[in-house]
Amino acid sequence: MNVAWAIFKKELRIYFVSPLAYVFLGVFLCLAGVFFYMGVVQTGEASLRVMLGNLSVTLLFLLPMLTMGHFAEERRAGTFEFMMTAPVPLWALLAGKWGASFALCLMLLAGTALFPGILAYYGDPDWGVVFTSYLGLLFCCGAFVAAGLFTSSLTDEPVAAGLGGVIVLLPFWISGTAAEMVDWEQGREILRHLSFLTHLEPFTRGVVDSAHVLWFVLFTFLFLFLTWRSVESRRWR
């Protein structure tokens, strides 16, 4: 546990001593502002639905850039060899790295708290919906970070890892749109369930359904498991 904590702190420190975290915060908050404005002006509602929906897609593209260095960079710098010869269990390494990226996501989302604040000042938002929407977005973050970790474990090239993360995640976004173009009933259902938007949507309506929570949790653990296997197997080759 201490080891996972040490790795968590180290990863966060690396985020904040390099410009990466600040660039992320900046870009993310700018986009959030644009989406917020669009959402409120278009719908005229005191609602965050448009902003949070758009942010989830933004995260799909941004988070792999945040996680791409995790294994790829360590391998390039030779620190991977250190990690694998120090008394660091693999689960602690994964937990520390996933946790650090997830914590940065928390900070990104905390930054957008400004917007519900504005809504509260001028209108009367439904706080339950705001809360569940953020919860849904957090589940998204956890899942995307896990997928990003996985692609980072596949290559020594951080950029390839980042793009790979986007490529792995893309089908889970567009399958929702693709579903509407399919005639076959079962196929449409399957595609719909593959899309994270399908599972995020209830959250933005204020509904926390355990089935959708489970989808995100399984998604996250599936990719963490794949990462585990990939890191293990690369030592055997």
Place this chain on the structure above:
Amino acid sequence: MISAQSITKRFGNFVAVDSVSFEVAPGEILGFIGPNGAGKTTTMRMLTGFLPASEGRAVVAGHDVFDEPMKVRRKVGYLPEKPPLYNDLTIGAYLDFVAEIRGIDRSKRVRRVGEVMDQVGLIGWEHRILGSLSKGYRQRVGLAQAVIHDPQVLILDEPTSGLDPGQVAGIRAYIRGLAADRTVILSTHILPEVERLCERVVVIADGKVAADESIHSLKNRVGAGVRFRVELKPSEADQGRVPQIVGALPGVDQVRPHDEVDGFAILDVRAAEDPRTAIARVATERGWTVRAMERHDPSLEEAFLAVIGQE
């Protein structure tokens, strides 16, 4: 303390390390030498558990590397060929992180990091960013990282590469000090370093152990007898006949012309016993000029080249 038992590493069809066996006793510094690509680093990686061996087993600090990797990892300090540094961190933050991973309590960590920084000559550098360091300093941080938990076993892959001569002397003295109550494997291609630090060497070539013996006995492998370097300027009449004449002297086994400088023939003479008096006598009789005659002990370098078959 360290025991490699027929460890083999294959990458596909390529055999990088082929059934390598050796032992290192507690308190010993073993020199691990070999040409580039001979399998040194791969062997080190198997001993530290970074790479699993394809065959054979390795026991380090009393534990099988494959069966009890965590126990081995706790007791081993390892400096890989490329110092494992996080370029964005400061030296202080990095060493603190390593100490934390190594399970050193928060209360003792600051003191221990300070101690180690002092030992490797990094005092006053704790706020420097690792990415901005020169090779020599990176190497020192790498060494600090390897010893921070006071390991019983140290595996060092080229610890002095990139250091200037002053730093090299300091780090060597430090390694020698460390070895007093530890087991050290030192992989290097700097042979004088091995001679200064190690009693015994394992020479590895083409993935196999080519020699495993004391430096003294390794040097004797170069050939029997004693060798001399002789510089002579022959008389007009004997021009070009010097090797034959010297070679005909009693006790001389072999004469090899080495070079010719300023009209002096420089010869390598190998003889069962000291031939210098005899050479001096011949030179006087024939009117040659003698500039130098010196005993020439075989160097580790020659022994090394002889062992790996590249004389």
